[in-house]
Amino acid sequence: MPEPKARELLDLEDLALHEGATVLLRLKLAQLAAGEWLEVRGDSAELAEGLTAWCRKEGHRCERAQGVAHTYRIEASAGIPATSTSRMEIRESAEPSWGLAPRGARVEAGGPEFAFTLREKREVWARELNAIYKQAVAGQWSAARDIPWDELPKLAPEVERSVAQVMTFLTENEFAALYVPARFIARIHPHYREVVEVLAMQVADEARHAEAFTRRAEVGGAGLGITATSGQLSLKTLVEEPDFTTATFLLCVMGEGTFLTLLKFIGEHAPDPVTSALALLAHRDEARHVAFGMEHLRYVFEREPERKASMDAAVARRSWMLASISGLSPYVHDALVIMAGGGVEPRQIRTGAHRVSELHREMDRARRERLQSLGFAPEAAARMSVYHTKNFM
Ligand SMILES: [Fe+2]
Ligand SMILES: [Fe+2]
Known part of the structure; x- marks a missing residue:
């Protein structure tokens, strides 16, 4: 033959x-x-x-x-069978056996199964992920390069101590905002890579915020202040929330949303250009984190409208858990008053206290507006805003 x-x-x-x-x-x-x-x-x-x-x-x-x-x-033999995944088509459910393969690659059969527990699109997805990621990459700043550290004046000791106390409070909150997405990244299937990439940028942003705020406290000579138990109790409930959507809602919509108002306030009332620049740069990053949270919740509510009730319940549950906390820690409250009033003369305290109560009102207004834009009725939005932790985050 x-x-x-x-x-x-x-x-x-x-x-x-x-x-x-x-x-x-x-x-x-x-x-x-x-x-x-x-x-x-x-x-x-x-x-x-x-x-x-x-x-x-x-x-x-x-x-x-x-x-x-x-x-x-x-x-030639048939070779090892492989599954083709599409770069463009994002599946509703991702297979554990695709493992770490980038979407669009051919995946050899017989590979190991990874224990990604978030592998349904509806659990993690959001619109605008590409736009948010691009903005995050373009908006990276450096505490060493982009902050006018040389322009820090010698402030009155009480004012400097107040700024340092506010920076301490911000830093502990930045750590919570870092750990929450970091905990979930490892659980999200890489098929939903855009979500992982956005969250990774968020983690990098929070690391930079923590570094920059700590540095501001140290460079003025007062050093870091006090971390209140009430603040830690509040953040612990956030860091330990096991559900991705609930954690994203509590962190990005309620917490970081509230921080947007706080950072704008610090940017406007800071006694020095360094603190002001730091607050405004962090504000820009936080606006992106809030945008991700809002887009994720919109995506979830469009598919599962009943989850609105579970977010409402999560805010209430957290409020009961924190019932022993009467309000914002006095360390943070007093520091904000002195900082915003510019000193400790009675007239300065009056001004500062007035500004801080305005801050609380503005935080409440912005939270209600955000909740209503997610489709909550005005009464539900008002109740949830009141129940939100007094620790801001
Ligand atoms: Fe932050
Ligand atoms: Fe953030």
Whole structure:
């Protein structure tokens, strides 16, 4: 019987297998369908024996060409089966066996299964992820490069201590805002890579905020102030929230939403240009974190409107858990009053106290507005805003 005609020819000359001949073999074989033949010529001494062994390992059949020296024939096998994923089509559910494969790659069968527990699109997705990520990349700033540290004046000791206390409070909140997305990143299936990428940028933003606020407290000479138990209790309920959507709602919509008002307030009333610049740069980042939270919740509510009630309940539940906390810690409240009033003269305290009570009103107004834009009725929005933690985050 005549040999079937080879579809491709490969001349290895004197290139040995251990010198890279397998690269050329694989390149040629990849162009063949299962059952098609490759004719290989080569003068390397070890080829006859090595090629047969290599073909066996790769699953191809190999034989000597009849009557021609230094020539071999390889029948291509079907190769390892692979699943194709699409770069553009985002599936409603992601398979554990796709593992870490980037969307759009072909995934070899038989790979390990990863324990990603968030692998339904409706659990994690949001619109505008690409826009949010691009803005985050373009908006990265550096505490070393972009803050006018040299312009920090010598402030009155009470004012400097108040700024440092506010920075302490901000830093502990930044850590909570870092740990919450960080806890979930490892659970989200990489098929939803845009969510992972946005959250990774969020983690990097919070690390920078924590670094910059701590540095501001130290550079003025007062050093870090006091971390209140009430604040830690509040943040613990946030950091331990097990559900992604609920945690995103409490952190990004309620907490970081409230922080937007706080950072704007600090930007306006800071006694020095360094504190003001820090607050405004952090505000810009937080606006993106809030945008992600809002888009995620919109996506979830469109598909599961009943989840609005569970968010309402989560805010109430957190409020009961924190019932022993009467309000914002006096350390933070008093520091905000002194900072916003510009000193400790009675008239300055009056001004500062007035501004801080205005701050609370504005936080409440903005929270209600945000909740209503997510579709909560005005009464529900008002109740949830009142129940929101007095610690702001
Ligand atoms: Fe932050
Ligand atoms: Fe944030």
